[in-house]
Amino acid sequence: MKKNIPVITGGIIIGILNLYFYLALSPKILARSTAISIGGGLATSLAYLEDFIFKNNNFFSGIPPIIWTLIPGVVVGSFAGAVISKQFSWKSFLKTKLRTAQIIKSCIGGLLIGFGVMLGNGCLFKHALSGLPGLSLESILTLIGIISGIWIAMKIEEKFEG
């Protein structure tokens, strides 16, 4: 399969699925509509590992369990896409070596995102694709924060990398 599908098609498909999820699927389970949430859902799923990481560290992100099955689906879907488009092979995966700087950046970045998702009550996916069209003030403020963070971090990165 060739990778020439326009990104707007992707946006339309994801928008429709998000709408379907909100209107039809989540009310069946929860008696209340919930849009797709990736960061918060991931956080809740990972929260089950908390007992192994920090004892007695409870937090409540409030993401319904329905998201738990959706999240592995995203990984499986992109994996299937990568295999079909021959972009993924175990051989190259095993051969790839990471630079120390890249690992450090990934660790710090992951830590900041995890913390920020909890503080901002969700990630870019939820706030941009559901909260913004829903005209949620919370999402608008979070998005201003996200865009400011991206802008400043990019400027700093540009300066350091010349």
Next chain:
Amino acid sequence: MSFFALAFLIGIIIGFTAHYTRFCIFGSIAEWIGLGETRRLLGVIAAIFIFSFIHFWGFQGNISCGGVWKGYPGLNSFIGGFIQGIGYVLIIACPFTLLVRLGEGSKSHIFALIFFALGISLFGYFREPIVDLLSPFTIKTQTFIKSSIWVDESKKFKKHLSYFNIQTIDGGKIEYQEGKKSNLLIHQSPNGNKRVLENPILLIYIAPPCCPFCYPQAVDYIKELENKFTKQGLVVLGIFRDHSIDDTIKPFIKEYNTDWILARDPEYKLLKRFDITPETFLTVMLIDKKGDIRLKQEGFREKHLLKYKQEISLIIKNK
């Protein structure tokens, strides 16, 4: 097909679509900021446009359930977003793209995922001081979640309970009656068998409106109280709202292995008497042997557990 399987399928389609179309919200914003390139932004705008159709059916605004930040736009939203934004640049992905990259076999994103887990745990660890610090800068709505123990002193609230009845989820009935000598809690099973409890200490757990599964710690604390005080007359009554019995309440019983008496009040007939509205979060109440509501609060955290232990001990000593 089960709804959970359907959600998994939706996830697969989203992951597949993101891989083939290079749909990436963070990537499109970074390209726009860094290069002035807006081509990829069109995909995001399309997704936003389509979701905006929800206004034909009504958007509830608070797309998550409960938690301190439920519907509380404020400084926390901006700071949370800002911190995330920096993280996105460092790992060159938002959580959604992180999952897509993991599927595509990116090794660096495995580290990002592990530290993402540490980040959320770190927040959990410092949650209470953060909440205290940022709460003054948060817009509080009517559904503001009270974080401390309180007993409602307003005249509207009936502090004394003389009678109520409610149907249990198995088709039985629970009836609370105030008698001259003692108060009675009568649990009638669907086949007509009756269990009468004299002067019970009643702990009422009112499930949160949308996600009863999301607060396992609250359930654990109540189970701890149950184990400690059942022999002294503590009875736990769980009340659900308009949750589906098959899709939500039965899985809840299975997940948390509870033997509480469970009832459902979709029309808020009883809940209204406790001042519970559809917006009220998870609520726990303690009713003493005389039928007086001793404690009531939204949420149930460790400090509440300690207070409940003290209060139940006092009730047992008839104080």
